[in-house]
Amino acid sequence: MQITFLGTGAASAVPLPFCTCSLCQTARRLGAKELRARSALLVNDDLMIDFGPDAVPSAQRMGKDLTRVRTLLITHAHRDHFDPGHLVTRLSEYGCPPAPPLVLAASPATLAQLSVWLEAEETGTSLQTKRGCERLGLTVRPLAAGQSFGTDRYTITGLYSHHAPDCDSRMYLVDDGHNALLYAVDTPAFEQDVWDALEQTGCSFSCVVIDHTYGIAPPDVQQLALDHMDAQQVEQTANELRERGLLRTGAVVYATHLSHEWMLPHEQMTCYARAHGYEIAWDGLMLTL
Numbered sequence: 001m002q003i004t005f006l007g008t009g010a011a012s013a014v015p016l017p018f019c020t021c022s023l024c025q026t027a028r029r030l031g032a033k034e035l036r037a038r039s040a041l042l043v044n045d046d047l048m049i050d051f052g053p054d055a056v057p058s059a060q061r062m063g064k065d066l067t068r069v070r071t072l073l074i075t076h077a078h079r080d081h082f083d084p085g086h087l088v089t090r091l092s093e094y095g096c097p098p099a100p101p102l103v104l105a106a107s108p109a110t111l112a113q114l115s116v117w118l119e120a121e122e123t124g125t126s127l128q129t130k131r132g133c134e135r136l137g138l139t140v141r142p143l144a145a146g147q148s149f150g151t152d153r154y155t156i157t158g159l160y161s162h163h164a165p166d167c168d169s170r171m172y173l174v175d176d177g178h179n180a181l182l183y184a185v186d187t188p189a190f191e192q193d194v195w196d197a198l199e200q201t202g203c204s205f206s207c208v209v210i211d212h213t214y215g216i217a218p219p220d221v222q223q224l225a226l227d228h229m230d231a232q233q234v235e236q237t238a239n240e241l242r243e244r245g246l247l248r249t250g251a252v253v254y255a256t257h258l259s260h261e262w263m264l265p266h267e268q269m270t271c272y273a274r275a276h277g278y279e280i281a282w283d284g285l286m287l288t289l
Helices: 023-029 055-061 084-090 106-123 129-135 193-203 229-244 265-277
Strands: 002-007 040-043 047-049 070-072 102-106 138-141 148-150 156-158 169-177 181-183 206-211 245-254 286-288
Touching: 002 055, 040 055, 055 129, 070 156, 084 106, 084 129, 102 106, 106 129, 106 138, 129 138, 156 193, 206 229, 229 245, 229 265
Parallel strands: 047 070, 070 102, 102 138, 181 206, 206 245
Antiparallel strands: 002 040, 002 286, 040 047, 148 156, 156 169, 169 181
8 A cells, every 4th residue: 555645734734924933934934844735645546535626736746647536535524625616527518538437435514514615616516416416427425423435445434533523524545455544634632532543453563643733732731622633642542542552563653744833843743753653754655554
């Protein structure tokens, strides 16, 4: 299994267009790994997780052909994770040959919101109607928490995330029979029900990709009930994954969805992360599991 980080930034990407903080200024000056498009992940060349506004140009820069994608998983209905303008280009009105078949999976609540956005972009493209799905050339899979489905290549399970409950957000487990990937982005620190669900899958993961929206938070905000993780929570989660036997020998834990808040420049953040049991991803990073 090969995974490619098409983007590793949070909702506002890095640098923020009008921000003069030290991290954003460093990103403008150095570029390279300091620049973060909004988060999306490509598994091999045929499965994609999230489809935000930066996904298409990021894939093009990295030489990835999105016409090969056959399964699209959406974590939740926030605009940095789904851009309806990309999907409506599958319509015949855009002058393209018939688009390759595509399975789109998300929670029912997320699919309902994506349908609203699609209808606002192009009338008659609701994912809630047979006609809308036919026009877009999609097979839509509403995915309840804990539910799995199979493709020719993967078994995919959607797990409940406590981020944005109105969207009924999902984390995703992708298993190809040799390696299992857990994609847990836009999630707060795991609660007991999440740990229980992970253990019930019976999987030991080759790779876990985890939310790291906030950096090294000052002590006075450590106890806030944030809807994302900071560095301390990522460390705790990585350690507990190991303690619970959820990581196989040689498994890697990579942090993504990084904002500019309390974050260090990439190399400094990488040194910090390695000392605390995990790694920091960057745009264009490719891993072979």
